[in-house]
Amino acid sequence: MRKHIFNAGPSILNLDVLMEASNAVLELDELGMSVLEISHRSPEFAHIMNGAQDMIRQLMGLDDSYHVLFLQGGASMQFCMLPYNLLDSKGSAFYFDTGKWANNAVKEAKHFGTVNSVSSEDKNYCYIPERYSLQGNEAYLHYTSNNTIYGTQVHKIPEVGVPLICDMSSDIFSREMDFSRFDLIYAGAQKNLGPAGVTIVILKDSLLGKVDRQIPTMLDYKTHISKNSLFNTPPVFAIYVCYLTLKRLIEKGGLEDVEKANDQKAATLYNEIDENPLFVGTANQEDRSKMNVTFKLEDDSLNELFLNMANEVGLAGLKGHRSVGGFRASIYNALPLESVNVLVETMREFATVNG
Numbered sequence: 039m040r041k042h043i044f045n046a047g048p049s050i051l052n053l054d055v056l057m058e059a060s061n062a063v064l065e066l067d068e069l070g071m072s073v074l075e076i077s078h079r080s081p082e083f084a085h086i087m088n089g090a091q092d093m094i095r096q097l098m099g100l101d102d103s104y105h106v107l108f109l110q111g112g113a114s115m116q117f118c119m120l121p122y123n124l125l126d127s128k129g130s131a132f133y134f135d136t137g138k139w140a141n142n143a144v145k146e147a148k149h150f151g152t153v154n155s156v157s158s159e160d161k162n163y164c165y166i167p168e169r170y171s172l173q174g175n176e177a178y179l180h181y182t183s184n185n186t187i188y189g190t191q192v193h194k195i196p197e198v199g200v201p202l203i204c205d206m207s208s209d210i211f212s213r214e215m216d217f218s219r220f221d222l223i224y225a226g227a228q229k230n231l232g233p234a235g236v237t238i239v240i241l242k243d244s245l246l247g248k249v250d251r252q253i254p255t256m257l258d259y260k261t262h263i264s265k266n267s268l269f270n271t272p273p274v275f276a277i278y279v280c281y282l283t284l285k286r287l288i289e290k291g292g293l294e295d296v297e298k299a300n301d302q303k304a305a306t307l308y309n310e311i312d313e314n315p316l317f318v319g320t321a322n323q324e325d326r327s328k329m330n331v332t333f334k335l336e337d338d339s340l341n342e343l344f345l346n347m348a349n350e351v352g353l354a355g356l357k358g359h360r361s362v363g364g365f366r367a368s369i370y371n372a373l374p375l376e377s378v379n380v381l382v383e384t385m386r387e388f389a390t391v392n393g
């Protein structure tokens with residue numbers, strides 16, 4: 039039986055997408071070949087790649103002044119690729135240090151230029167800092183829209199007069215936003231879009247060509263722009279599954295509809311966390327994430343008991359990250375409301391038995 043999959047990443051994919059993908063592993067579109075066997079230079083793959091790029095622009099309301107790249111190395115590679123291309127020793131950049139991934143991004147950027155930042159590490163990253171000030175001449179501001187581990191999310195796009203860059207790995211395509219405010223957006227696919235192995239980078243030309251250094255070919259955004267992500271062999275299958283997920287997202291009503299569904303899932307779970315006497319949320323109320331819900335038991339010694347009970351009813355992936363403890367329910371786009379309802383019922387049952 040299929041479980042209720044709350045894994046943080048890689049994470050749940052839509053079952054229809056999985057079925058279509060598994061058929062294509064045997065044979066893609068009556069081609070007499072598997073999707074794993076086609077050339078990345080074939081017309082079939084061009085159709086998949088161009089289709090995925092167009093759907094990304096369509097969902098985000100972006101015109102073709104934005105390039106859409108499919109790269110490898112994970113979101114973590116972007117932590118260095120980005121400052122390699124955009125920050126040099128003459129310049130500075132501003133970072134929000136709001137979690138483990140954000141902090142990794144800060145550390146990498148420091149190899150390339152001056153980095154100023156505002157941090158919420160003082161309270162174990164349970165909030166999004168509100169007060170910070172920029173000089174105004176920064177090469178860019180970088181932030182993480184959703185902090186996957188700590189369960190916080192930035193609900194309002196920062197108003198700054200410098201290019202805006204965002205790591206959207208764990209909430210891309212989960213809500214409507216004015217994406218045209220950003221100059222560069224990146225996201226590893228394995229949280230809300232597809233399998234592990236591909237990272238989406240969406241960027242404007244106007245950002246490039248400003249640093250004074252040689253950039254290795256594979257790390258230069260211009261290489262991948264000029265070759266439309268086909269400089270070397272891209273991860274064909276991972277891109278194909280993203281393509282299927284995007285197609286489904288559009289068919290089901292796009293970001294407006296998925297946001298409504300996500301809001302309902304998050305509200306259902308946070309209500310229970312706030313009303314159940316045994317559980318407590320770990321993130322600041324107004325900064326709570328609608329993708330990764332972090333919570334714990336007031337009495338830590340009951341943790342194993344709860345996880346066992348959850349396991350028995352098919353709830354998977356709820357153990358919290360070691361840096362927060364407790365539990366984390368990742369409720370990405372593909373997770374149905376029904377799974378959240380089962381989790382909520384289990385929390386109630388647990389309170390009845392142990393309260």
Ligand SMILES: *Cc1c(COP(=O)(O)O)cnc(C)c1O
Nearest residue numbers: 112113114139186205207208226
């Ligand atoms: C998971 C995650 C990353 C790291 O992604 P990799 O693809 O494993 O490098 C970076 N940023 C955020 C916000 C994440 O959730």
